[in-house]
Amino acid sequence: MSRIDLLLCCGSGCVSAGALKVKKRIEEVMEEHDISSEVNIIETGCMGPCDFGPVMMVYPEGVFYKHVKPEDAEELVLEHFVKGRPLKRLMVQDDANKVLATKKEIPFYQKQVKVALENCGHINPEKIDEYIAVDGYEALGKTITEKTPQETIDLVKKSGLRGRGGGGFPTGAKWQFAHDAEGDPKYIICNADEGDPGAFMDRSLLEGDPHRVLEGMMLAAYAVGASHGYFYIRAEYPLAIRRIKHAISQAREYGLIGKNILGTDFCFDAEVRTGAGAFVCGEETALIHSIEGERGQPTPKPPFPAVSGVWKKPTVVNNVETLGNLPTIFRKGAEWFASMGSEKSKGTKVFALTGDVKNTGLVEIPMGITLRELIYEVGGGTPKGKKFKAVQLGGPSGGCLTEEDLDTQIDYDSLVAKGAMVGSGGVIVMDESNCMVNVAKFFLEFSLEESCGKCTPCRVGLKVMYDIMDRITSGKGREGDIEELISLGETIKSTSLCGLGQTAPNPVLSTIRYFRDEYEAHIKNKSCPTKVCTDLMHYKIDEDKCIGCGLCSRKCPVDCIPGNRTDKYHITQDDCVKCGNCFEVCPVNAINKVPGISSELSVKKTDDLYD
């Protein structure tokens, strides 16, 4: 019998930060001191604060440790596990250096309400028994023995649950369509083709609590009368694929999936289909074609998948997080779920908080709190004293919001009204050092590369938009470019076949709306105010500060900084490649980044830019 449970976060973030090496070292040290049998090491899914990785929790005390390195193992085992003295130096500290020993004390967790992520970081995702211990499969068992499919659908309708993949379509209504549709068999698909840059909610849930998603899928299957389920997961998520496959086989062993589940008439089986990682396959019709072995391209709706989906049969496509919410909704009731959130957006939402924010990671918050609460109270604000500039929600399909909009409620409708969206849940915070034109160009490039090419507005339109953006950021922007971007963007949005094209112009359009002055500075003044676009900024040596050490000159890869100790050093602008080496190495910070094109640039070079 063990007396300590060591929960080691083995989400992808902590694993890449070295969690497995830490585990190995701890095991070695425990072996040396002969206490291996007293400590139970459990590899869990993502605990959330990825920035602190590798993280772990030690029960029964519930002590939370961060940034644990293999070198710390010896002290940790001897002090905490042998002598019972928790190691303060590995605990989280607040701004006043106060030690925060347990999860409850850490501000990052205080605003959070965990529903879908309830067990993530608390149980061993590879053990079905641990999921059962936390009431797993109870909801399924009760539902299939006590409720009719229609009652099941009604409960979800009453809870107000909406699709968590981004669109926000009411889940109960979707089920009703599939339930009412003629056709046999019916199918249920779990959409785990999460592809937005900076988003990792679905991956974390599948890795951290796969049985929950499986149970959710089975509840959905029972409601609509489906007998077969597909998990569509992209190949870039090997651990998620492994865990869900393992979960399916465990559930089969226990008789929780298969024929006549728990002695009822309900029969269900599920399998995993691996996607090749095309962004467009997250679109439900493209996803269905990919499962069928066809090329992953969208087709017009209607017919909707609920009527004619995979193999032309009625199909429900639900996102991972949507399914993950279901077991808890069924256990705690529709009223409980509907009591959280805003008027039209109920429950909680998982976000992947990234970018220029102190606490990056996976968070779950009630709908209806403000962006300010999310970024400042959960995220801890922007680091290094830099000013907040914008937040990008919904990845390449979403938009940017600024300081002024920080008091906007986080729910489907309020964000859409402001020109952004909840999306799948990627939140990228940007501080004042980001060039918004460049950010918009990045997202547009992503959509351009991921366009499947089926319809012209998306295939050609995005390319033309990208060329204009590229022109603007390299100093060749022309009068009228902004207007052209807007008109192209609106046309692409209204004429594209699927969600990819219909939303791809959003990052450009929303940055134009809020940061038009930055676009104008790029076009008219040939200047990047944030000094990010290298063609529209230059380096300059402050001769008053320069001590003539010559370090910059020696580090310059193109030998364009002549000078000596008395005359000081000077950058020959025509030859400068703007690598930034000199800026980095100057011991007295005499080299500055200056917005705009240098006046010392020769006429020929300038002509190149303006051509």
Add this chain to the structure above:
Amino acid sequence: MKTLEELRKIREKAQQDMKLRNSNTRIKVVVGMGTSGIATGAREVMKALMDEIAKRNLSDVLVTQTGEKGLSSMEPVVDVVEDGKPTITYGNMTAEKARKVVAEHIVNGKIVNDYVVASE
């Protein structure tokens, strides 16, 4: 598994294995594991406690540890902490005594007065 009842049985057993992570314990047994405690055999005491508790299948008892308690002359020292009752501190413990404490105090609620050094 063919019925909901079977599922619930599996749950009960699984909850046992996860009890360290839940806070619904009736009694907490705290062993002083400072340097002097370990030197006088606190580890053997703790192992005996854990073994006895496991043998008797006491699901609501938690064994945990703390550092030096300042009672070096009476080490190993064990506290029995129960909500709403005074904390009992036993001193000069051995594995044998520990087993007796489990049997009499923890199971039957009778404090083993011979070993008590403090109560508050």
